[in-house]
Amino acid sequence: MTSALKVLDAGPYTTFQDMGRMGYQDVGVPVSGAVDKVSARLANVLAGNPPGAAVLEMLLQGMSFEVQASAVRAVLFGCDGLLAVTGARRLSVPAGRSVRLVRGDVVKVTSLGRSLSGYLALEGGFDLPMQLGSVSTYVRGGIGGLQGRVLQRGDILPLTAADVDVRPEKELAAPYDYGYSQAIRVVLGPQDDYFTPQARQAFFSGEYVVSDKADRMGFRLDGPKLDHADGYDLVSDGIVSGAIQVPGSGLPIVLLADAQTTGGYPKIATVISSDISVLARRRPGSAVRFEQVSLEQAEALARDLHARLCNIAEYGLREVAPAGVIDLTALRTENLTSGVV
Amino acid sequence: MTVQFLKEGDTAMVVQFGDVIDRALSDRVLGLSRRIRALGILGVTDLVPTFRSLLVHYDPLIVGGDELKGRLEGLLEASDAQRQEARQWTIPVCYEGEYAPDVDDVARASGLSAAQVVEQHAETLFHVYMLGFVPGYPYMGDLPPALVLPRRSNPRTRVPPGSVAIASVMTAIYPLESPGGWHLIGATPIRLFDVDAEDPALLRPGDKVRFKPIGSAEYAGIRKAVQARDFEMVCERAAS
Numbered sequence: 001m002t003s004a005l006k007v008l009d010a011g012p013y014t015t016f017q018d019m020g021r022m023g024y025q026d027v028g029v030p031v032s033g034a035v036d037k038v039s040a041r042l043a044n045v046l047a048g049n050p051p052g053a054a055v056l057e058m059l060l061q062g063m064s065f066e067v068q069a070s071a072v073r074a075v076l077f078g079c080d081g082l083l084a085v086t087g088a089r090r091l092s093v094p095a096g097r098s099v100r101l102v103r104g105d106v107v108k109v110t111s112l113g114r115s116l117s118g119y120l121a122l123e124g125g126f127d128l129p130m131q132l133g134s135v136s137t138y139v140r141g142g143i144g145g146l147q148g149r150v151l152q153r154g155d156i157l158p159l160t161a162a163d164v165d166v167r168p169e170k171e172l173a174a175p176y177d178y179g180y181s182q183a184i185r186v187v188l189g190p191q192d193d194y195f196t197p198q199a200r201q202a203f204f205s206g207e208y209v210v211s212d213k214a215d216r217m218g219f220r221l222d223g224p225k226l227d228h229a230d231g232y233d234l235v236s237d238g239i240v241s242g243a244i245q246v247p248g249s250g251l252p253i254v255l256l257a258d259a260q261t262t263g264g265y266p267k268i269a270t271v272i273s274s275d276i277s278v279l280a281r282r283r284p285g286s287a288v289r290f291e292q293v294s295l296e297q298a299e300a301l302a303r304d305l306h307a308r309l310c311n312i313a314e315y316g317l318r319e320v321a322p323a324g325v326i327d328l329t330a331l332r333t334e335n336l337t338s339g340v341v
Numbered sequence: 342m343t344v345q346f347l348k349e350g351d352t353a354m355v356v357q358f359g360d361v362i363d364r365a366l367s368d369r370v371l372g373l374s375r376r377i378r379a380l381g382i383l384g385v386t387d388l389v390p391t392f393r394s395l396l397v398h399y400d401p402l403i404v405g406g407d408e409l410k411g412r413l414e415g416l417l418e419a420s421d422a423q424r425q426e427a428r429q430w431t432i433p434v435c436y437e438g439e440y441a442p443d444v445d446d447v448a449r450a451s452g453l454s455a456a457q458v459v460e461q462h463a464e465t466l467f468h469v470y471m472l473g474f475v476p477g478y479p480y481m482g483d484l485p486p487a488l489v490l491p492r493r494s495n496p497r498t499r500v501p502p503g504s505v506a507i508a509s510v511m512t513a514i515y516p517l518e519s520p521g522g523w524h525l526i527g528a529t530p531i532r533l534f535d536v537d538a539e540d541p542a543l544l545r546p547g548d549k550v551r552f553k554p555i556g557s558a559e560y561a562g563i564r565k566a567v568q569a570r571d572f573e574m575v576c577e578r579a580a581s
Contacts, residue, residue, distance in 0.1 A: 027544075028476045131537070141476045187351060190349045234360075235391075235392050240350055261472075262389065273350065299401045302351055303401075
């Protein structure tokens with residue numbers, strides 16, 4: 001029997017993503033991949049997968065699915081929601097803790113809480129073909145994922161593992177700080193000289209808000225307008241994820257995973273690699289402040305983040321009793337030995 | 342203008358040769374890109390040539406920005422003895438009827454007849470400066486002066502794949518259905534981007550392209566062969 005998840009409600013924008021496809025930007029193919037790559041990695045770590053395995057990325061709202069496999073192990077990460085299991089049994093599992101699900105379980109991601117994005121990793125991963133070296137879905141180009149598109153109700157998502165063992169589940173030993181109110185650090189440029197000194201100052205002193213025009217290509221921000229010193233037409237050059245371009249409206253657009261590979265608007269600054277995931281989690285309506293760092297500081301922060309993630313994978317997980325199984329240790333310590341009940 | 346190295350965050354560096362669209366600048370961009378590909382720089386993850394600059398993507402855990410800049414400087418003026426010949430393509434285009442919805446507007450705006458528009462477009466040997474916008478979308482130049490026009494005032498929300506378009510000094514081919522503001526003067530039956538091919542994009546920066554006018558019957562025949570995967574484009578070698 002095949003092993004799969006059946007999509008009952010796909011949510012508004014759910015796609016398969018991994019760490020993206022490099023090597024094709026010279027022919028116009030964006031990198032794609034999870035907008036919040038940190039959370040996608042940690043979801044995989046908790047599920048016992050390689051950190052770059054393909055996961056389901058949900059934007060704005062969660063999905064629901066039915067388990068069509070003997071048993072699977074799932075992890076929700078990157079948000080404050082719950083996995084609510086209904087069907088033959090009822091369970092509620094918080095984000096950040098793995099859970100073994102069995103055939104017939106109906107599972108709903110209740111909410112993404114304060115996050116725009118949430119990630120669902122399955123132990124063993126999904127059985128999907130790579131296109132151009134990646135499973136990531138790039139919807140505009142119809143590349144990757146499930147037929148190059150967002151998920152729909154009724155989709156069957158094939159899994160690699162047919163069964164998973166009962167074992168202690170895993171969660172993070174310490175809660176992960178999603179940085180919802182942290183300043184977003186940027187390196188100035190590459191075209192900061194296209195802006196007036198007042199605009200450069202306003203960019204750092206003002207507060208921006210993620211507008212409703214926020215998707216995998218980028219976030220349009222509302223807030224102080226940034227005046228160009230001498231026009232905003234630029235002969236197109238290359239774009240990196242995190243680049244903050246400012247078109248004629250004066251309102252910045254932070255480019256993200258599915259951004260075009262090239263563009264013709266001046267880029268006042270670029271979000272550093274360690275903070276892209278922090279920004280990408282912010283839902284429309286969230287505040288954003290920018291803070292300038294040097295390239296050396298950005299590189300040190302990239303190393304710090306990498307070390308932190310490796311450290312979590314190595315030492316930062318703890319075992320918890322399988323869901324739905326009575327935790328005898330807890331019972332003994334909390335109830336039976338306490339004497340007077 | 343001297344070469345500038347501009348930081349684009351901690352994972353990309355712009356090597357900027359100038360700030361205009363220019364064939365000589367393009368050749369310098371493509372030459373550097375070729376040398377980096379041939380020699381390799383540890384930590385470089387992708388190279389994106391554009392009209393006047395090369396964007397070098399890199400992994401900051403492997404190479405720092407200062408070190409990368411030093412390595413790139415060392416390759417800037419390297420002699421290009423084994424200079425590659427460019428690939429030259431002949432792309433069939435139907436410039437008639439439904440395939441060329443804007444050719445009459447272009448003729449009116451440029452003061453030429455429709456036949457002259459086609460003749461001038463098909464007579465030009467184009468240089469692929471860069472790809473961008475959507476996968477496989479080539480920016481090719483330069484158009485003969487008479488065909489240089491601003492974009493359409495009303496961009497289309499859906500341009501069919503294969504459309505051959507012009508705007509400013511450029512011509513392009515839409516590989517996928519997408520929105521677009523360029524003037525559509527023809528259509529090609531060939532595939533510009535095939536995600537299942539080892540080399541997904543037909544054209545690469547630095548390629549040369551000439552368009553060959555075909556009638557609607559020939560268009561239909563080639564289209565059928567392309568859909569049956571029974572049509573292969575062959576390129577020639579041209580002096581760069």
